[in-house]
């Protein structure tokens with residue numbers, strides 16, 4: 010395979026060189042444990058503080074409202090279980106949606122087995138929730154609304170400000186999974202009335218295995234990982250020092266360059282969408298036409314199946330995804346595509362191509378050229394296509 | 403500060419160059435998400451598989467019994483809460499010790515608030531548990547024994563094989579926190595009848611923020627972090643790819659070189675102990691004389707206080723610790739030193755110096771030369787010392 | 796994840812297409828599950844002289860259909876009836892556990908085409924007495940316990 014084209018930036022991103030450089034000294038030289046009081050420990054502590062302040066600045070938070078975790082999934086689990094168990098005396102009802110990431114959905118399901126009640130809001134064909142349905146779902150037992158900022162599959166961005174305002178008005182904690190939104194949308198936790206927010210470094214050109222949870226001062230929450238006094242006693246474990254340094258740098262870069270990044274990926278994304286929609290029949294474009302992640306393109310090609318499409322693309326060095334990377338081990342069609350009402354057989358033909366800072370116009374043009382041929386080849390093999398075409402060859 | 407002497411290897415270790423080199427490609431080039439089916443994903447998956455098999459080999463486990471986590475603390479929390487909640491129908495009693503790491507102790511305390519009963523075994527003056535007390539503590543409601551392999555403060559190694567045999571005989575799950583033991587003691591989970599075992603990469607010259615939990619096939623356990631299907635559906639979250647690769651490499655190096663490592667750190671450790679004990683009065687040596695971590699030296703200097711000792715050492719570039727790094731934010735004397743029966747005022751004068759692969763004889767000799775002078779200087783200031791010496795100066 | 800054999804049959808599938816006036820046609824799976832296999836047979840003197848397939852499905856579904864056609868082409872009906880999904884898996888140098896059911900689908904596609912042939916020609920194939928192609932073939936491999 011000579012050329013490789015990565016169009017799976019929503020699954021994970023390569024780390025930027027600047028991020029790696031910032032991290033490097035912390036592996037072998039400035040390697041101290043931030044809890045130690047000697048010089049090795051103090052320089053480690055300073056590095057963590059700087060990263061914390063960079064991340065805080067990126068989302069308009071105070072430094073002591075940022076907690077580092079081992080990833081976005083841990084942040085989701087912590088936020089939801091932590092708030093649920095700490096506020097059980099006030100109620101046992103949680104509101105979420107049908108299109109959340111599994112880190113939210115499976116956590117909610119776990120809580121259901123432990124006596125909590127969960128309302129899963131519907132979404133429309135574009136993946137948007139209804140504010141009215143949200144309002145109606147609230148009861149006096151509702152303790153938490155957990156609702157994702159932007160969807161990882163179809164890219165739809167929810168009206169987070171309005172949701173935050175409703176939660177604030179009703180005095181209910183509002184958690185949002187912003188793993189896909191960070192670095193792609195301007196976020197101000199105060200303007201949006203967000204109480205807790207999950208983040209993950211590896212989606213913004215930072216390292217894997219590091220995440221963050223924003224917890225507004227005053228929020229009642231239990232710990233998920235008990236032990237040492239790290240993270241203001243709320244999240245135990247020796248800090249992932251180089252990882253946290255890398256996350257801080259990645260967040261700083263993302264915010265400095267937000268407009269440029271959005272413009273770059275959106276231009277290429279629109280070029281890709283136009284190229285494909287012009288050249289291929291029987292294809293749907295999924296997600297919201299405007300309120301969507303700038304780098305997300307999501308198609309469903311009728312009569313063919315996503316995995317064979319991915320494999321064919323992969324043979325040409327093109328890396329895409331058929332839904333969330335987490336679910337590609339599963340054979341069921343994605344719960345998100347079911348929730349937007351896509352028929353099963355069409356959902357199976359879905360392809361997510363997500364564009365990032367390193368994507369070039371040449372790469373996009375190559376995909377526009379090759380993808381229609383692949384779709385065509387697979388359709389020629391498909392008994393479903395045969396029926397539509399009435400047997401013509 | 404010109405020279406810096408790191409003697410806090412039990413708090414954390416610098417990463418070895420070989421480990422860093424093995425990790426580097428996975429940040430920027432081979433950066434795929436292991437769940438993705440394209441070539442980037444597949445090469446990432448292979449790297450994770452290789453690391454898993456290296457770690458399995460290091461402890462005599464099967465590859466599919468190794469689960470990667472975000473650190474040792476997460477592994478401890480997962481093992482204990484996971485087994486407790488999954489086996490609640492069988493009983494609610496857990497046995498542990500008074501000298502566990504906080505990641506175990508605080509988790510047990512959390513469970514106590516949720517209806518579990520916990521027995522905290524005593525230890526003798528060397529930090530050893532009594533097998534008889536352990537046997538007597540077992541009831542027909544006991545579901546878990548969680549008992550650390552080697553203590554992080556005083557270095558004492560427990561009779562893990564005997565404990566494992568008792569647990570196996572009684573049909574009770576046995577978890578051990580081997581964060582300090584891995585890479586310092588030969589471990590075979592089958593020979594020792596260990597059912598679950600916590601590990602952490604940054605204590606064996608690997609990266610921070612990566613740990614592992616060995617879970618014997620068939621053990622009933624709930625997940626701590628729900629979500630995607632990673633780690634055989636048991637621990638969600640995009641894998642810390644470079645971190646896991648580094649952990650695998652570090653484990654491999656540690657096992658290859660185990661005897662050499664033990665000899666090196668033990669020789670230097672014994673040289674240090676002899677040097678200090680010969681030159682300083684009113685000092686106790688803590689922990690077990692033989693059954694202890696090879697690189698651990700733990701003293702209690704009477705009449706002085708640990709923090710001022712650490713600060714004075716730090717001024718000379720010598721990095722030590724006064725108990726566990728996690729607790730150095732706290733002002734209480736260490737729970738471990740209380741458990742071995744050290745009087746409060748003596749416990750406060752404790753100093754842990756832990757030796758590692760990069761420690762040299764020159765460094766040790768420098769410490770042997772400087773430490774007595776510091777102790778003496780601080781004692782001259784101490785009203786307690788004054789009384790002993792009857793006011794002579 | 797897939798062997799070279801699987802990728803070869805996926806990228807260069809043998810015997811894709813339809814046979815006009817086929818002697819037997821079998822179709823198994825359903826679009827809802829993301830897989831349909833359709834198999835066409837031309838049979839002369841109890842020998843499968845030609846076979847073609849069309850498949851809507853994943854890479855391994857396409858590969859198993861392709862190799863299954865190769866494995867029965869030129870064979871007698873009796874020989875083709877002996878085709879098992881294990882044989883298909885082996886011929887492909889293995890499949891990931893969650894993809895084994897694609898090979899089951901291939902076996903069933905062949906059998907339903909033969910059943911169709913038997914019905915059309917009013918013969919009985921005892922081997923197919925217990926064959927019910929509409930059975931749920933979705934056995935999605937290893938399940939892990941999860942909490």
Ligand SMILES: Cc1ncc(COP(=O)(O)O)c(C=O)c1O
Pocket residue numbers: 245246247248473474475476478503505550552553554579581582602603604611612613728
């Ligand atoms: C015995 C013991 N258990 C658990 C831990 C926690 O490991 P980690 O810092 O990787 O969370 C440590 C070290 O901090 C330890 O020494």
Ligand SMILES: Cc1ncc(COP(=O)(O)O)c(C=O)c1O
Pocket residue numbers: 080081082083085110112157159160161186188189209210211218219220335638639640641
């Ligand atoms: C929306 C969303 N939430 C949570 C996660 C989980 O984050 P992580 O992989 O860092 O655990 C992801 C990505 O995998 C995601 O896209």
Ligand code: FES
Pocket residue numbers: 733
């Ligand atoms: S004397 Fe300062 S902490 Fe007690």
Ligand code: FES
Pocket residue numbers: 340828829830852853854855856893894897
């Ligand atoms: S056809 Fe369903 S997974 Fe292969």
